[in-house]
Amino acid sequence: MTAGADPLLEPFRTYCDQYLGVGRLLGEAASRAAGGGDPAQQTHAFLDALSGLQRQLTGLWAGTLPGAPPAASFAAAGAAGPFAPFNPFVPGGPFGGVPGAGAPFPWAAFVPGMAGAGLAPGGAPALGPTREFQELWQRMAQLGEQLQQAQRRVLKQWNGIVSTALQQLGARASALLAAAPTPETLRTLYDLWVEIAEAAYAKAANGPAFAAAQAEFGNADSRLRGVQREYLELAAREFDLPTRSELNTVLQQLRELKRAVRGIEERLAGPGPREP
Amino acid sequence: MSAAEPPGGAEEAAWQAMLRRAAAALESLRAAADARPGGSERDAVYAEDKLTLYRYRPLASGAGRAPLLIVYALVNRPTMLDLQPDRSLIRRLLERGLDVYLLDWGRPDGADRLLELDDYINGYLHRCVRQVLAAHAIPSLNLLGICQGGTFSLCYAALHPARVRNLITMVTPVDFHTPDNLLSKWVRGLDVDALVSAWGIVPGELLNNAYLALLPFRLGQQKYVHLLSGELDAEQAANFMRMERWIFDSPGQAGAAFAQFVRWFYQENRLAAGTLEIGGRRVDLGQLRMPVLNLFGTQDHIVPPSASAPLGALAGSSDYTALPLDAGHIGMYVSARAQRAVPEAIDRWLRERDPRPSGS
Numbered sequence: 001m002t003a004g005a006d007p008l009l010e011p012f013r014t015y016c017d018q019y020l021g022v023g024r025l026l027g028e029a030a031s032r033a034a035g036g037g038d039p040a041q042q043t044h045a046f047l048d049a050l051s052g053l054q055r056q057l058t059g060l061w062a063g064t065l066p067g068a069p070p071a072a073s074f075a076a077a078g079a080a081g082p083f084a085p086f087n088p089f090v091p092g093g094p095f096g097g098v099p100g101a102g103a104p105f106p107w108a109a110f111v112p113g114m115a116g117a118g119l120a121p122g123g124a125p126a127l128g129p130t131r132e133f134q135e136l137w138q139r140m141a142q143l144g145e146q147l148q149q150a151q152r153r154v155l156k157q158w159n160g161i162v163s164t165a166l167q168q169l170g171a172r173a174s175a176l177l178a179a180a181p182t183p184e185t186l187r188t189l190y191d192l193w194v195e196i197a198e199a200a201y202a203k204a205a206n207g208p209a210f211a212a213a214q215a216e217f218g219n220a221d222s223r224l225r226g227v228q229r230e231y232l233e234l235a236a237r238e239f240d241l242p243t244r245s246e247l248n249t250v251l252q253q254l255r256e257l258k259r260a261v262r263g264i265e266e267r268l269a270g271p272g273p274r275e276p
Numbered sequence: 277m278s279a280a281e282p283p284g285g286a287e288e289a290a291w292q293a294m295l296r297r298a299a300a301a302l303e304s305l306r307a308a309a310d311a312r313p314g315g316s317e318r319d320a321v322y323a324e325d326k327l328t329l330y331r332y333r334p335l336a337s338g339a340g341r342a343p344l345l346i347v348y349a350l351v352n353r354p355t356m357l358d359l360q361p362d363r364s365l366i367r368r369l370l371e372r373g374l375d376v377y378l379l380d381w382g383r384p385d386g387a388d389r390l391l392e393l394d395d396y397i398n399g400y401l402h403r404c405v406r407q408v409l410a411a412h413a414i415p416s417l418n419l420l421g422i423c424q425g426g427t428f429s430l431c432y433a434a435l436h437p438a439r440v441r442n443l444i445t446m447v448t449p450v451d452f453h454t455p456d457n458l459l460s461k462w463v464r465g466l467d468v469d470a471l472v473s474a475w476g477i478v479p480g481e482l483l484n485n486a487y488l489a490l491l492p493f494r495l496g497q498q499k500y501v502h503l504l505s506g507e508l509d510a511e512q513a514a515n516f517m518r519m520e521r522w523i524f525d526s527p528g529q530a531g532a533a534f535a536q537f538v539r540w541f542y543q544e545n546r547l548a549a550g551t552l553e554i555g556g557r558r559v560d561l562g563q564l565r566m567p568v569l570n571l572f573g574t575q576d577h578i579v580p581p582s583a584s585a586p587l588g589a590l591a592g593s594s595d596y597t598a599l600p601l602d603a604g605h606i607g608m609y610v611s612a613r614a615q616r617a618v619p620e621a622i623d624r625w626l627r628e629r630d631p632r633p634s635g636s
Contacts, residue, residue, distance in 0.1 A: 037288075045297030180291055183294040190498075190501065194494060198318050198491060198492075198494055201492060215462065215463075215464070219467040219470055220470075222467060222471045223467075226470060229474070251389070262399075272438075272439075273438035275439065276434075276560070
């Protein structure tokens, strides 16, 4: 298959690659377990061999691999979007991926009076002619740290789900481990894995801890994006460029104007059926 | 694709056959990459901002039956209702002589971020209803609301009952706080104002991810794995690609309306509680005195049946019919069983309540 044939096919291809990766790990684990002798030994060997699978799956949910599933979507969107250069947690970004590190300010060279100005490191009060920028930068660093903490809590949930599911898989897969794996047994093993993992996930996802972790993660991401926008708007004003806030004001005025015109039109059209 | 090395000791031929099947399936999908949803002929009869009101060309005589206006959700495209000739709710309704209109909300962009639910329900939807009523010179029409569009239709019919002759809801959430509503649990703690402030137009991908997250292992991987495991002919590949295109074709959401929908419906459950106000007017489901048909799927994981069924107790109608079908959220539109049962049920139910021709 050629790359880029259709955007829809690319995610599919990624999923297939991931599947075969998961399948290979399952197959290797089953192969190792097959030589183990008694069922308890086989199960133990199988579980031991599955540690690679756990690493792969938690890596997926951390958003470090393509096609990261939903839990990491907020961060993934932020990392890939236009704000990526301003996200303190994007590796290689201007803030070096370390919040509060006081890396060179990206706008400093362009903002009048800022060139060469020192910036308040995290924790120090924002002072001087670039005070507003420093303050925003500090807030971004704090919110970035909150986002990381929230992501860790989400990952903890996912690690719990995967660990539970893998333990259950080991207990239920023993019948499939008696012989060397074939495509059929591997497929059965995979379907069993999905069934068990989905059940473990459903149990966790319906609980308050999972919902709280997800919400905290989403909220942290939103707040960071909000401050990132403030930051860009401040810079835009320095260059007399239009900002989102200004555009929103214009949109609101247009909206009120359209409503007023419609009201006049409806009054001219006369009354319709009586309404409760 | 990077093929995995077969585990040692396996029969080489079987592994090779599996890999050949997978490669053939990918090739079939590549060949079907251009398969697009849609097909029934229609005309745009009204347009405003991003929305378009379509009227479908008849496939059978309706003998002057009242028109049916379909209101779909904002969160996906209505192409699902006319996916392909043999999987088309709209086509089946046309074949039964119904005069079908569809409100296509379009794709909001940054200029639409301040639109509120009042704009959608008392604005866009209301004006589309008036267009249809004027075209047929009738006082009321039949309204079919689907999913979130069903919730909008409930609000509209409660606020403007004289304009709705018969109300049909399909996979429509009414009570958002039932114990099996996973989406509802997840968004309770969401700071929706911060979300909307950060995004303006809430990306469709974000919502899509939330839906996939309801069954991440099945929807995220297993369905693709199953494709690799069997033979996939050209027609099956085209069907899959049309569906896939629809699933991931999710418009962004106007921020203000999205925030209101999440807060008022998912977080505060105002519709079921009777405390919802749209455009300064209370939405009282007791005002639904017209006949109501409520269709929902017993296997629906997005809008659980428990979220739809309470309409019977809340609607003021003395002519309320609940029709649960053994289908999931998507299956309600496209499964072979639903393709027969849903249009037939709608047609029969409408005929029973509207036996005589009316208007032009």
